[in-house]
Structures are given as C-alpha cells and as structure tokens.
Amino acid sequence: MPKRSYPFSESFSSQYKVHVGQKQIDNCGAFGLKYRQETYEKTKNLLFNGTKAMMGRIWKADALVSGLTAVSPAPGHQTLLKGQTRIGLDGRLQRADAAPGCAAAPSACCVCQRVSGSRKPCSQCERPACAACIRQCNICADRCCSLCTVTDYSERYERVLCCGCSS
Secondary structure (H helix, E strand, C coil), rough: CCCCCCCCCCCCCCCCCCCCCCHHHHHHHCCHHHHHHHHHHHHHHHHHHHHHHHHHHHHHHHHHHCCCCCCCCCCCCCCCCCEEEEEEECCCEECCCCCCCCCCCCCCCCCCCCCCCEEECCCCCCCEECCCCCCECCCCEEEECCEEEEECCCCCCEEEEEHHHHH
C-alpha cells in the first residue's frame, strides 16, 4: 500500500508556538519608537533625580564638616559655589556664577578631602586640589586634579591625559 499524499498545499506554513514579550513589542512593535522614548526619558529622570539627591547629601555633609552656614536662596534659584555647574532644563550642564552672599568654596582638597597644605585650582574643573592630587597632562602640560585625568596604559609607559586630550 502506498503512502498517503501530503494534504496541504506547498504554500502552507506550519504554526509554531511563539512567545512575544514586552521587549519584542518595544523593539519591533507598531509603537516601538514611542516605548523606547518613554524608557529613555524615565531612565534619564531617574539618573538626574538620583544625582541631585546624592549631591544634596554631599553638600550638606561638606557644609557640616567645614562649618559653613547655608544661605537661603531666592525662590526658584539654587545656591551655587564658585565653578559649580548645574543641570539645565534641557538636560545639559550650565556654568553659573556663585550667588551673591554665598559661602566660598570649601578649602578642602576636592580629591582626598584633606584641609592641610596648599591647594591650586585644577585647570579643567577649577576645584582646589593639593599637590599630591595634582597631575600633569603629558600632551598639553596642564595641571589637573586626579578626577579630571585619565591614565593611558596602552603604550609601554603609562601616560596621564587630561579630559580634553583623552578624547
């Protein structure tokens, strides 16, 4: 007895069980761009809010340690220290001058937080740093704090590069 013939046409596609999750909908669905934009905005807001909260704690602790008294800012304005930047409404950093009557920048080193010894301003961020924390860029010879420098280990000897020269 011969075998039965195949009952379906050549164009028949077999049906498979396929799991479609939220990630596939976000990436390939009709509203994929909208979902990705919402995810991006939510992530950006979480990062900015976390940074603001953390910086608020750091400045409060720094004011307590150095004995500075906080000046109440005008409504809608924040008290900024010399050389400090703030996040603008468009999400970019904006440099702002210190508010009048604002306390001076803390005299501790911006890297190691030591108060003793002399400090020089960093050429990149203008924060005071002690001699132990200042490093000289191998390309432009600017003196920068160790927060604003990157050590390049790709060659035989390590090189110290400032943020401007490393990019």
